[in-house]
Amino acid sequence: MNNIPTLIVGGTYTNNDIISAFKCGNMGGMRRSHATNSLVLVCDHTKDLYDDKWIGNTLHYTGMGKRGDQRLSNQNKTLAESAESGIGVHLFEVFEPREYVYRGEVYLASEPYRDIQKDEDGNKRSVLVFPIALRHEEIPIGAYLINDLLNDKEYKAENTPDHIVLQRAIENQSDIVSQREAVSTIYIRDAYVSEHAKRRANGYCQLCEQPAPFLNKEGKPYLEAHHVIWLSQDGPDTINNTVALCPNCHRKMHVLNEEEDKQYLLNKINNETND
Template identity: 50%
Template structure:
């Protein structure tokens, strides 16, 4: 965050590239994480105080987003529409701590567009980083990922899934479909078994993005689940994901 006394403005940035954890969008409202890299956050710390006291303090708040490294995109002016609230998230050292989240709504949501291709590329980039973690660290981060998903609508609706959970499900599958138990049908250009993540209880029906609700399937079984969604297959996948 950067405060300008001359213009009475506060500039905030959400970086979708530098951090694997994103601030959550819910429609035209972003739940923005305050300042503080390590330890518990404080509402009296620097610009957390400024943001917490807006808009009553008269400071206008402007949001920028980073979708590509070192490229800042102006999203628009935002207004705090609800009190800040606390949540538990890991800090830059991976330790759990208490953070403050600020619900900020865009003044002009119609002016915002969402690049679906950029969102897909970012998710894949983050999943690649997640796959480099140890088994223990990957499970830890997957368990700590928020189960409730953010949604953002522009040209299309983007659902923000956790790359840690996707990477964990594929590692647990160990190159085999978790439904038919057959090896992945082919390898990616990077030599990795090709499997697709599937949510046992569909996200569209309120399912969580969690370890217990996410499995790795071959494309054929993935299509089968979306076409038939048989109760026997659901029960089998629930046992696999819950083990």
């Protein structure tokens, strides 16, 4: 690594700052610089094309290539061979447009593997996923960044047609839930899975079966998404584990979490999804 100015881990930078510091290109999620013998990785959470997620202390980072099957060439090959080549790999995360949070230097934690994701045209394709980890102690992300990001995704899901919400909920549901260390641990639930549960409930709490207690500012019944098996207890973020409850029943489930209520909700989901 040559002549890279000191960047503050956890600091927020502009795209021009990155270009100036690393002498790299101005676009893309993987930016190679021969001048500084470095590879800059950008994990942009505001975009939906790549399914990047943190599992424990490892970021499962999708490789380069927006259309068709990804190949182990160009910067994908650079990252795959980074341990042998000695290139410095640096990670930035984006939670708000045009704001790049520097996470520090990273390394390839294990061998890359193949996954199936959709390309920018909506076609299924084979992608490369690189498990990467921070070289130094992690500095927690500000909780407000993650909460603002989740709120933006939920707003987008709320304003999406029913058939697209169902399609995205099926595609995005996962048995493994991404989580981040902030001021407290935050579980990254999928906005479309939650929104599908609310639309499936059709304005009625799925536990007490009463109408939503009020309408929100958009005139929609106010219900809250709830995971029957909690995410903090390794519950999946899936259609079959997510319900919509009134605020009173939601609080009841978090205070009492009675087995009878859990089984009732799981049976209700099963009956609804099989209708």
